[in-house]
Amino acid sequence: MDEYDEMYGIEDDFEQQFADELEVMAEMDSIEPPYHGKVSEFRNKKSAPQTFEDALMSGDLPLRNPAADTSALDTATAPPCDGEESLTPKAKRHKQDVAKKLQFDATQDDGITPPSSPEVYEKSDRSRPAFALSLSPDRPQVAMTASMLDISGLAALQESPKRVTTTARHAQKRPPVMGDYVTVTDSMGNRVYLSKKEEEDDKVPDPRFFRNSQSALGLLAVPIEVLKEQVAEKFFCLSTVFSGIDPELLAEEDTGEDDDGAVDEGSSSRLWVDRFAPQHYMELLSDDFTNRCLLKWLKLWDTVVFGRERKQRPAAPEVRSNIPNAHNQNQAQRFKTKSQITEEILEAELDQHKRPKYKVALLSGPPGLGKTTLAHIIARHAGYNVVEINASDDRSAELFQKRIDTATQMKSVLGANEKPNCLVIDEIDGAPSVSPTFCLTKTLYCFGQLSASAMICNYAPALRPLRQQAFLLTFPPTQPSRLAQRLAEIARRQGMKADTGTLMALCEKTDNDIRSCINTLQFLHGRGQKQLDQRVVSSMCVGLKDQNKGLFSLWQEIFQLPRLKRKRVGGDVFGGLEEVGFKEGTQRLQHIIHLASSNGEHEKLTQGLYDNFLSMKLKDPGLLGVCAGLDWLCFSDLMNEWILHGQNYSLMRYLPFLPAAFHYLFAANSVPRISYPNSHYEALTKTQHTKNAIISMLAEIPPGIRSRICLSTLCLDFLSLLLELICPRLRPVNPQLYSAREKQQLCELIDTMINYNLTYRQDRTPEGQYTYVLEPHVEDVVRFPGLPPRKQLTYQVKQLIARETELEKMRRVEQAHQKRNPQRTEAVKGEQQVKKSDTKKQTSRNHQQRLENIVKQTVVESKPELDFFGRAIVPKEKPAVTPATGEDGKVNGTLQIGKAVGNSDVWFRFNEGVSNAVRRNVYIRELL
Numbered sequence: 001m002d003e004y005d006e007m008y009g010i011e012d013d014f015e016q017q018f019a020d021e022l023e024v025m026a027e028m029d030s031i032e033p034p035y036h037g038k039v040s041e042f043r044n045k046k047s048a049p050q051t052f053e054d055a056l057m058s059g060d061l062p063l064r065n066p067a068a069d070t071s072a073l074d075t076a077t078a079p080p081c082d083g084e085e086s087l088t089p090k091a092k093r094h095k096q097d098v099a100k101k102l103q104f105d106a107t108q109d110d111g112i113t114p115p116s117s118p119e120v121y122e123k124s125d126r127s128r129p130a131f132a133l134s135l136s137p138d139r140p141q142v143a144m145t146a147s148m149l150d151i152s153g154l155a156a157l158q159e160s161p162k163r164v165t166t167t168a169r170h171a172q173k174r175p176p177v178m179g180d181y182v183t184v185t186d187s188m189g190n191r192v193y194l195s196k197k198e199e200e201d202d203k204v205p206d207p208r209f210f211r212n213s214q215s216a217l218g219l220l221a222v223p224i225e226v227l228k229e230q231v232a233e234k235f236f237c238l239s240t241v242f243s244g245i246d247p248e249l250l251a252e253e254d255t256g257e258d259d260d261g262a263v264d265e266g267s268s269s270r271l272w273v274d275r276f277a278p279q280h281y282m283e284l285l286s287d288d289f290t291n292r293c294l295l296k297w298l299k300l301w302d303t304v305v306f307g308r309e310r311k312q313r314p315a316a317p318e319v320r321s322n323i324p325n326a327h328n329q330n331q332a333q334r335f336k337t338k339s340q341i342t343e344e345i346l347e348a349e350l351d352q353h354k355r356p357k358y359k360v361a362l363l364s365g366p367p368g369l370g371k372t373t374l375a376h377i378i379a380r381h382a383g384y385n386v387v388e389i390n391a392s393d394d395r396s397a398e399l400f401q402k403r404i405d406t407a408t409q410m411k412s413v414l415g416a417n418e419k420p421n422c423l424v425i426d427e428i429d430g431a432p433s434v435s436p437t438f439c440l441t442k443t444l445y446c447f448g449q450l451s452a453s454a455m456i457c458n459y460a461p462a463l464r465p466l467r468q469q470a471f472l473l474t475f476p477p478t479q480p481s482r483l484a485q486r487l488a489e490i491a492r493r494q495g496m497k498a499d500t501g502t503l504m505a506l507c508e509k510t511d512n513d514i515r516s517c518i519n520t521l522q523f524l525h526g527r528g529q530k531q532l533d534q535r536v537v538s539s540m541c542v543g544l545k546d547q548n549k550g551l552f553s554l555w556q557e558i559f560q561l562p563r564l565k566r567k568r569v570g571g572d573v574f575g576g577l578e579e580v581g582f583k584e585g586t587q588r589l590q591h592i593i594h595l596a597s598s599n600g601e602h603e604k605l606t607q608g609l610y611d612n613f614l615s616m617k618l619k620d621p622g623l624l625g626v627c628a629g630l631d632w633l634c635f636s637d638l639m640n641e642w643i644l645h646g647q648n649y650s651l652m653r654y655l656p657f658l659p660a661a662f663h664y665l666f667a668a669n670s671v672p673r674i675s676y677p678n679s680h681y682e683a684l685t686k687t688q689h690t691k692n693a694i695i696s697m698l699a700e701i702p703p704g705i706r707s708r709i710c711l712s713t714l715c716l717d718f719l720s721l722l723l724e725l726i727c728p729r730l731r732p733v734n735p736q737l738y739s740a741r742e743k744q745q746l747c748e749l750i751d752t753m754i755n756y757n758l759t760y761r762q763d764r765t766p767e768g769q770y771t772y773v774l775e776p777h778v779e780d781v782v783r784f785p786g787l788p789p790r791k792q793l794t795y796q797v798k799q800l801i802a803r804e805t806e807l808e809k810m811r812r813v814e815q816a817h818q819k820r821n822p823q824r825t826e827a828v829k830g831e832q833q834v835k836k837s838d839t840k841k842q843t844s845r846n847h848q849q850r851l852e853n854i855v856k857q858t859v860v861e862s863k864p865e866l867d868f869f870g871r872a873i874v875p876k877e878k879p880a881v882t883p884a885t886g887e888d889g890k891v892n893g894t895l896q897i898g899k900a901v902g903n904s905d906v907w908f909r910f911n912e913g914v915s916n917a918v919r920r921n922v923y924i925r926e927l928l
């Protein structure tokens with residue numbers, strides 16, 4: 001308890017307050033040998049009395065094993081010495097007790113209180129530190145081990161390599177303003193503060209002890225570094241247990257030294273892929289062109305992100321000077337390298353905001369080539385803060401979108417991360433299917449000026465829309481020589497011996513997968529394999545991530561003999577297995593089965609085999625191979641059916657044998673030309689189309705007929721005959737000109753067509769010609785494509801049939817309607833007639849009015865009738881009729897024009913002129 005506490009009567013209840021924490025920390029450390037005591041045990045244990053001389057001696061004594069030397073220090077109270085390791089926290093003593101028990105009389109029984117701080121963390125061969133403590137010049141100087149003075153955390157200093165001296169000269173009544181100090185209370189209760197002075201020491205102090213003693217808050221009994229190491233060790237032990245690597249062997253490995261002779265303990269437990277991961281651009285193994293392109297694309301953002309103007313690329317003068325004329329310039333333009341073209345595209349395509357046209361870069365390629373590593377290194381290299389999202393982690397589109405928004409719209413404002421973000425979306429092919437397309441497409445338009453984005457994926461069809469908007473970079477395989485060189489370096493640093501040939505074989509085995517190669521090396525090293533040879537590598541079963549080849553390469557491998565064995569196999573497709581020998585044959589079989597099973601797309605694979613096997617170069621005049629292949633296809637089809645019907649998926653293991661059989665039947669030396677299989681899709685579409693046509697035809701057939709035909713009967717027996725029936729010989733003239741027999745034939749045709757729900761519909765060909773097609777289009781069901789129909793009706797006949805069919809349908813509908821509702825029909829008929837007559841009257845009235853007007857306006861000039869010689873003819877006497885004169889004395893027009901015009905039921909108007917219209921004789925009686 002210090003002065004402050006004494007003044008205010010505050011009890012030092014640290015132990016009570018933090019008892020639980022101390023307990024937990026003590027338990028955590030209790031597993032560490034050799035101290036197993038818990039805090040509670042220490043609390044209950046009374047420290048053995050220790051004389052000051054003892055303490056002095058123990059401080060000056062060379063370090064001993066406390067177990068062996070129990071006399072010097074009680075095990076419970078003694079600080080851990082070299083040769084022992086204890087992380088167990090010891091009970092913290094009340095400072096007051098310590099102070100009170102601290103006697104400077106050598107004869108006093110009350111010894112120095114054992115240190116409360118247990119921080120002895122690791123084995124050390126450092127000499128035990130000691131303090132020279134002088135209270136006052138007139139008192140004898142005393143030297144004591146730090147372990148004896150456990151005051152205010154001083155105990156921690158005991159492990160410090162630095163020697164700390166406190167002298168009475170520095171004894172002050174108040175705590176010194178500067179520097180560290182020790183508080184000392186004598187038996188009289190006087191408290192003084194002693195400044196601490198460090199003695200020179202050659203050894204560099206371990207920062208963790210230093211920190212713990214001086215700047216730590218004392219919240220942790222064990223420094224965080226030690227805890228981290230312990231966690232790392234435990235994690236490593238667990239990971240090795242799960243991965244099957246003997247931890248003891250790896251422990252051995254951990255003690256091994258690299259060429260520098262020093263081993264970083266933390267790094268020994270790490271995976272080699274992490275340990276030897278490249279840190280700089282120059283350490284990348286990926287193709288230089290790809291690296292440069294990505295860097296260049298990222299640098300395009302510099303103008304908007306960092307405000308740096310882009311340097312204009314100087315023209316290549318030497319190239320130009322070498323080109324004498326325009327023709328050669330054109331040639332040079334034409335023969336630009338791929339890198340030149342891509343770089344020019346990258347330079348040219350900036351939008352109006354000076355941003356690259358493609359806002360995202362999409363890196364694709366087989367696994368383990370270092371795509372993610374490249375994205376990280378390039379982004380860091382270009383001055384960005386890398387924000388990585390693993391798209392396969394977020395299975396919902398919303399979450400994925402949220403993460404992207406956070407990464408693109410937020411920016412760290414603290415510390416070293418105060419840089420613009422570069423969003424790296426790893427495994428984008430594993431994102432929820434809608435996410436990549438929609439979320440990212442959306443994001444592309446929202447991209448602020450602070451973000452660029454790189455996406456890493458393998459191959460996924462879901463990414464097709466995204467590919468159109470992204471700067472695409474396809475990773476070529478890593479060069480085996482470069483990879484082997486890197487592997488050799490890693491092996492050398494780990495003390496493994498491996499020649500280049502072996503490492504090249506490893507590269508080939510893993511398809512140049514960096515991750516797989518390094519992991520294999522570590523695995524072999526962990527098993528104690530310090531010398532690698534080809535035999536070891538070839539006998540290894542190397543696990544590869546996503547090792548499935550594309551369908552095309554798979555078909556190619558099936559139809560092509562492996563390169564090494566080509567000469568020996570020859571062209572005999574049946575004798576291949578015998579000739580190459582059982583072993584090689586088995587290997588090929590295994591290889592193809594493995595490829596087919598890892599691909600998983602059995603259906604598509606089989607379709608490819610089916611579509612392509614006949615176009616292979618076969619030396620098989622008897623077609624025995626073809627028959628065998630078809631047998632295998634049937635077998636596979638049946639198997640598939642059984643699997644799906646019976647849900648017996650254990651049979652699926654037999655499916656990859658079909659590709660293996662095809663390999664032995666049809667594989668040849670030449671490179672096969674494989675086309676993507678679409679016959680199945682075409683057949684499926686056609687079947688669907690045909691079914692739809694038949695179903696729509698059957699749907700409208702009257703029940704009386706429908707009951708006698710079903711789908712299969714219609715297709716197999718009936719339809720071809722029906723199509724013959726509906727093509728009678730009809731003259732392409734007006735049906736009114738048909739003879740009675742022809743009319744009868746037409747009636748029957750219309751009847752048949754309606755009964756089988758067939759008609760002709762006008763259509764337009766792509767060339768723009770009008771034509772009539774049968775509706776539903778059932779002709780395709782029974783006719784082979786490309787063959788002309790046996791009988792063909794003319795356009796006019798089809799038009800006639802279509803029209804008559806429609807009319808007949810309407811008539812039938814009306815009849816049916818009438819039959820169903822005769823009274824209502826009568827009433828409607830009556831109404832219609834009344835309406836008709838009304839309309840007629842109305843019409844005639846209108847006409848009458850118009851005619852009357854015309855008649856009124858007509859001025860009939862009465863000219864005297866003249867004879868041949870121009871003499872007036874005297875009219876014969878007529879019966880005396882009172883001339884109907886109007887009130888105005890004019891002669892009535894009706895009388896003069898006659899009844900025919902004014903009051904007749906029939907009237908016409910004559911239009912002068914010429915007409916080419918078809919003329920017909922119309923009798924008045926027909927009009928009445």
Ligand SMILES: Nc1ncnc2c1ncn2[C@@H]1O[C@H](COP(=O)(O)OP(=O)(O)OP(=O)(O)O)[C@@H](O)[C@H]1O
Pocket residue numbers: 273274276277278283284285286365366367368369370371372373374427456457458486514515518545
């Ligand atoms: N030049 C190199 N030297 C050593 N190790 C490397 C090198 N390049 C990559 N690696 C290591 O290889 C491993 C695979 O790299 P990375 O994850 O970048 O590949 P990837 O192409 O993204 O693979 P995936 O498609 O499976 O995600 C990483 O652990 C990385 O540390």
